[in-house]
Amino acid sequence: MLNTDRVLAAATFDFKGKRILVTGASGGIGLAAIQKLLDSGAAVYSNSRRKIDIQSDSLIQFNEDLSEEDNIEKWVSEIESIDGVIYSAGILDSIPIRFAKKEKMMKIWDINYFSAVTLCSLLIKKRKVNKGASFVFISSISAKHPYIGGSMYTGSKSALETFSKVLALELKDKLVRSNCIAPAMVKTEMYEKGIEKGSKEFMEEHIAKYPFGAGEPEDLAQAICFLLSDASRWINGITLTMDGGFLLQGS
Numbered sequence: 001m002l003n004t005d006r007v008l009a010a011a012t013f014d015f016k017g018k019r020i021l022v023t024g025a026s027g028g029i030g031l032a033a034i035q036k037l038l039d040s041g042a043a044v045y046s047n048s049r050r051k052i053d054i055q056s057d058s059l060i061q062f063n064e065d066l067s068e069e070d071n072i073e074k075w076v077s078e079i080e081s082i083d084g085v086i087y088s089a090g091i092l093d094s095i096p097i098r099f100a101k102k103e104k105m106m107k108i109w110d111i112n113y114f115s116a117v118t119l120c121s122l123l124i125k126k127r128k129v130n131k132g133a134s135f136v137f138i139s140s141i142s143a144k145h146p147y148i149g150g151s152m153y154t155g156s157k158s159a160l161e162t163f164s165k166v167l168a169l170e171l172k173d174k175l176v177r178s179n180c181i182a183p184a185m186v187k188t189e190m191y192e193k194g195i196e197k198g199s200k201e202f203m204e205e206h207i208a209k210y211p212f213g214a215g216e217p218e219d220l221a222q223a224i225c226f227l228l229s230d231a232s233r234w235i236n237g238i239t240l241t242m243d244g245g246f247l248l249q250g251s
């Protein structure tokens with residue numbers, strides 16, 4: 001298996017002078033992306049309800065619940081215009097359809113979809129998106145490869161992928177790009193919770209189907225930085241699948 005330091009060092013980026021907004025900062029993927037962005041010279045505006053333990057003059061933390069529209073409005077009002085957004089906030093849940101209740105649905109959709117839309121809307125309305133900016137939304141392979149119990153989660157991620165394309169269309173005149181990344185299993189708190197809720201044997205059997213093993217947050221950080229950077233300037237409106245070869249096994 002690859003050493004994560006080697007993964008992080010595998011590609012270098014220069015984000016000096018760039019301001020990037022990151023949601024889901026306390027999650028494994030958000031945190032790895034923030035570390036790489038800071039190492040690459042970016043200034044970062046982060047959000048998660050929990051504080052993150054990174055000391056840097058280039059990091060400004062906001063620690064509020066993004067399911068409240070007023071919190072998003074306050075955050076956007078406080079920041080300077082941005083050159084990139086990573087929307088990594090998300091909630092995973094598994095609810096059989098027969099137990100679906102609107103309250104549960106809304107909890108998932110609020111964070112996985114509605115807050116993303118509200119954030120983008122406010123950033124545009126308040127003129128906080130710089131020309132040439134890049135948006136990266138973290139979706140999931142389950143948007144196209146659903147699982148039992150995933151009606152709300154997978155639906156919210158499918159909607160996010162479509163939203164990203166609409167955003168790309170609406171902002172094309174400002175040369176703003178918008179793309180998604182759809183990961184399979186990545187080793188974060190979400191993955192640990194999956195083991196807690198499901199069975200360890202099931203998870204081990206599942207991961208055995210990944211020729212390159214489960215993903216590391218650093219694998220995601222690399223791809224996120226690539227999509228934020230000018231190295232991907234000709235890539236717009238796509239969803240990049242990252243699955244360590246997992247889906248290929250079903251072919």
Ligand SMILES: NC(=O)c1ccc[n+]([C@@H]2O[C@H](COP(=O)([O-])OP(=O)(O)OC[C@H]3O[C@@H](n4cnc5c(N)ncnc54)[C@H](OP(=O)(O)O)[C@@H]3O)[C@@H](O)[C@H]2O)c1
Nearest residue numbers: 024026027028029048049050065066089090185186188190
């Ligand atoms: N890990 C995987 O295997 C995997 C696979 C496919 C897709 N994804 C997607 O990747 C993204 C990041 O996942 P991760 O694995 O890094 O997840 P994670 O470790 O569970 O982190 C989730 C993040 O969302 C934030 N969040 C949740 N509810 C929030 C709220 N109400 N207000 C503000 N922030 C909130 C959490 O922050 P606080 O709790 O501190 O507020 C946390 O930073 C998610 O969108 C997830 O759906 C993950």
